[in-house]
Amino acid sequence: MTAIVWIRRSLREYDNTALVEASKKHDEVIPFYVVDDNYFKKASLGYPRVKFWHDALQNFKEKLGGEESKDLVVRKGKPLEELEKIVDEVDADAVYHNRDYTPYSRERDEKIEEGLNVPVKTFKDIVMSEKEEILTNSGTPYKVYTYYSKKWFKKEHRRPQDVEEYEVPDVESDEIPSLKELGFERPEDFEWNWDPSREGAKDRIEAFKDKIWNYDENRDYAWKDSTSKLSPHLKFGTVSIREVFWEAERMKARNPNDDTSGIKTWQEELAWRDFYMQVLWNWPESAERPFLEQYEEIEWRSKEEAKEDWKAFINGKTGYPFVDAGMRQLKKTGWMHNRLRMVVTSFACKDLWLDWKDLHEFFNENFVDAEIASMIGGIQWAYSIGTDAQPYFRVFNPFSQGEDYDPDGEYIRKWVPELEDVPDEHIHRPHEMNKLQQEDCGVEIGEDYPRPIVDHDEKRKTAIERFEEVRDED
Ligand SMILES: Cc1cc2nc3c(=O)[nH]c(=O)nc-3n(C[C@H](O)[C@H](O)[C@H](O)COP(=O)(O)OP(=O)(O)OC[C@H]3O[C@@H](n4cnc5c(N)ncnc54)[C@H](O)[C@@H]3O)c2cc1C
Numbered sequence: 001m002t003a004i005v006w007i008r009r010s011l012r013e014y015d016n017t018a019l020v021e022a023s024k025k026h027d028e029v030i031p032f033y034v035v036d037d038n039y040f041k042k043a044s045l046g047y048p049r050v051k052f053w054h055d056a057l058q059n060f061k062e063k064l065g066g067e068e069s070k071d072l073v074v075r076k077g078k079p080l081e082e083l084e085k086i087v088d089e090v091d092a093d094a095v096y097h098n099r100d101y102t103p104y105s106r107e108r109d110e111k112i113e114e115g116l117n118v119p120v121k122t123f124k125d126i127v128m129s130e131k132e133e134i135l136t137n138s139g140t141p142y143k144v145y146t147y148y149s150k151k152w153f154k155k156e157h158r159r160p161q162d163v164e165e166y167e168v169p170d171v172e173s174d175e176i177p178s179l180k181e182l183g184f185e186r187p188e189d190f191e192w193n194w195d196p197s198r199e200g201a202k203d204r205i206e207a208f209k210d211k212i213w214n215y216d217e218n219r220d221y222a223w224k225d226s227t228s229k230l231s232p233h234l235k236f237g238t239v240s241i242r243e244v245f246w247e248a249e250r251m252k253a254r255n256p257n258d259d260t261s262g263i264k265t266w267q268e269e270l271a272w273r274d275f276y277m278q279v280l281w282n283w284p285e286s287a288e289r290p291f292l293e294q295y296e297e298i299e300w301r302s303k304e305e306a307k308e309d310w311k312a313f314i315n316g317k318t319g320y321p322f323v324d325a326g327m328r329q330l331k332k333t334g335w336m337h338n339r340l341r342m343v344v345t346s347f348a349c350k351d352l353w354l355d356w357k358d359l360h361e362f363f364n365e366n367f368v369d370a371e372i373a374s375m376i377g378g379i380q381w382a383y384s385i386g387t388d389a390q391p392y393f394r395v396f397n398p399f400s401q402g403e404d405y406d407p408d409g410e411y412i413r414k415w416v417p418e419l420e421d422v423p424d425e426h427i428h429r430p431h432e433m434n435k436l437q438q439e440d441c442g443v444e445i446g447e448d449y450p451r452p453i454v455d456h457d458e459k460r461k462t463a464i465e466r467f468e469e470v471r472d473e474d
Contacts, residue, residue, distance in 0.1 A: 002028040002090050002169065006083060006097040006112075007072070008105070010125055010237035011060045012198055015160035017125035018096040022166070026093070029166040031064060032086055033057065035076040035177060039104070046365030048334025049232075050184045052196045056236045058176055059197040064168075073173045079108060080115045087118055090169060094118050098125035101281040102372050127274045128157055128241055131281050141282040142275070143291075143387045149271040157249075160242045191333050194232060194368060201239035204230050205247055212248065213258070216265035222326075222337040223411035228266070229335065231369035234273070245270055276377035279387050287376055290385035297470055298385075300355035309352050312453050313344075314362060316416065319452035321428060322402030323347045325415035332415070334368035339405050345382035346396040350463040351454050356383050384467065392467035395460045402428045418448045 003026040010016045013031075022029045061072040075082040083095060099122045100109070113120045124130045132141060134151045142148035179185070186192070195203065208228040211218070218226035233239045248267055252260045280287065289296050303310040311317075316324035316331065326340030336344070348354045356379050363379070364370045380386025382396075406412055409427030413420050419430055421441040426433050430443065431451045443449055 001026045002030065002092045004030050004032050004083065004086055004090075004092045004095045006079075006095055007031055007033045007060075008097065008100060009235065010098050010240070011056045012238055012240070013060075013064060013163055014198075015240040015242055016098070016163070016237070017123040017161075018098045018121075020161045020163050021121070021123055022094075022096045023164040027167060028090075028169050030086065030090060030092070030168055030171060031070075031072045032083075033061075033072055033074045034079045034082045035074065035174075036079055036108075037077055038079070038108075040182065042104070044361045044364040045184075046334075046367075046370075047179075047184045047187055047190065048366065048368035049364075049370050050182065051179060051186075051192065052194055052232045052334075052368050053236055054176065054179055054182075056196040056238050059238075061173075061176065063198065069167045071168050071171075071173060073168070073171050074176055075174050076177060080112055083112060083116060086171070087116060090171060092118055095120045096123070097121075098123050099130065100126065101130065101277050103280075103284045103287055106284070126237065126241065127277050128152065128245065128270070129155060129274050129278070131278060134278065141278060143279070145272065145275050145388050148275050148278075149268055152271040152274060153267075157245055158242055159246060160240055187331075189332065193333055196232070196236065196238060198238050201230070201233040204228060204233060205239065205244065209251065212251065212266055213262045215262040217262070219265070220339050220405050222339050223406055223408075223414070227338065231335075231371070235369045235371050241270060241273075272377075273374060276373040279377060280373040283387075286380070286386070287372060290383075291380055291387045292385050292389070295385040295467075295470060297473070298466065301353050302355050303358040306352060306354055309453060310354060310358070312450065313348060313352060313354070317450050318347070318454075319431060319450040320347065320398040320402075320456075321409070321412045321416055321419060321430065322406060323398050325406075325412045328415040330366050334366060336367070337411075339401070341378055342382050343396055343398060343401045345379055346390070347398050349383045350395045351398065351456055351459040353459075353463065353466075356380070356385070393464050395463060397460075398456060399428050416449070418443055 003022040005019045005022045013019060019029065019031060061074065064070045064072045075086070086092065087095065095116055095118060129152055134142060134148055134155065136142055194200065211226050215226060218224045230239065230244060234241060245267060248263050252263055283291060314327060316327035318324055323344050326336050326344045329340065330336040345359065348359050349356065360375060360379055363375055377386060381389045384390050384392035402412065408424055412427055419427060422430050422443060423441060426437065430449060431445050433445065438444055445451055
């Protein structure tokens with residue numbers, strides 16, 4: 001009895017639900033990966049994410065191949081065609097895979113289920129709770145996080161599982177294409193700080209163990225580096241959601257007398273991840289249009305229309321130091337702190353009136369952890385057009401966000417080095433320095449660092465008016 005386990009975004013053996021389940025029922029199991037031509041043609045991809053995926057996949061293959069009679073069989077092509085071929089080649093009895101919830105995956109997986117002439121068995125793996133598992137008391141999916149999360153915590157959380165013994169028959173595997181072959185090159189000045197292997201994920205968990213206790217107090221301060229940075233590992237499944245959840249539970253159990261609110265707050269973030277996955281599953285159209293339909297009529301400025309502002313924004317040259325620091329951290333490392341993701345997105349919306357779809361595409365190309373559900377959720381939250389979103393009239397002030405969350409300007413100085421010597425009292429509003437003060441710290445505003453490209457107070461007012469106009473029309 002031979003099973004194919006079609007691996008997609010769970011790039012590990014341990015606690016890979018489809019693999020675990022196949023190993024319980026089949027002696028011969030083929031972990032199988034298709035480098036999907038369709039996906040590479042369609043998706044907005046960029047170096048950071050593709051590099052992480054590539055190295056995680058490579059590492060997974062090396063790890064499995066390092067064990068006697070195991071391997072990850074890789075093929076390049078169209079998933080249905082490649083699955084049909086391998087099923088015929090080894091006379092497989094079934095195909096197993098973990099479920100995914102994005103519109104692209106749903107369409108692909110439906111075709112696979114219809115197209116294959118062997119049973120296809122699918123499993124929940126990448127989330128704790130999926131689809132319609134958590135519903136309101138009237139039986140509808142949740143649009144509001146707080147109530148969802150209460151139920152999420154009450155639900156049973158399955159423990160991670162090991163695979164049983166299995167053997168991989170001798171089957172030819174393609175080489176994993178190189179990044180160059182796939183058309184991706186490391187951008188100039190890009191700092192690669194990630195270890196996309198399984199060990200890399202475990203190291204992240206270990207490093208975070210000291211920080212998790214104060215996560216609730218520290219997580220919003222970008223300069224503190226106090227979050228787990230597990231997002232790309234969770235995205236590509238080098239570690240499972242159950243492993244990280246239970247690691248946190250173990251810490252609580254080992255220290256029963258300590259204040260565990262930091263751990264609870266961190267686990268709430270895992271619930272946010274599930275929340276947005278179920279939003280995308282239940283309202284797949286929200287990937288293309290505002291969750292709050294009334295805002296569909298808003299006319300945003302496309303990146304072509306807003307050419308100069310767009311350029312200043314993506315290059316971190318808006319004259320708003322906190323915003324610029326966030327955008328430069330992203331450009332340089334492929335990652336941005338959550339507080340900054342909210343601040344820059346709010347700025348793109350309320351201050352620059354940029355089209356959220358252009359921003360989505362840009363983030364997709366630049367985030368190492370680009371994940372459609374959380375990204376759409378986060379963008380539509382900041383644009384006040386999503387589920388459980390920031391109200392349209394509560395507009396982040398990009399100066400005071402910096403003053404609150406980077407009070408000494410440490411984060412700004414790290415990512416905007418031309419402001420390195422600006423004294424604390426001017427670091428958030430360097431354009432307010434007079435000529436002498438500028439000379440003193442070696443930065444000429446308008447030359448070395450830009451003046452603010454827009455007037456925040458004015459833009460805030462206009463944004464609120466525009467939202468209200470659309471609301472009044474309804
Ligand atoms: C505009 C915007 C875009 C975003 N795009 C993405 C994205 O593409 N991919 C992504 O994984 N997250 C995204 N997020 C959510 C969040 O910013 C990141 O998950 C987080 O910053 C990752 O860092 P971390 O692993 O250190 O998180 P931690 O603070 O350590 O949190 C642990 C894990 O919980 C999950 N998580 C944390 N915050 C959120 C959240 N607000 N929504 C959903 N899940 C969350 C992530 O899986 C994260 O790894 C976005 C947020 C915003 C506001």
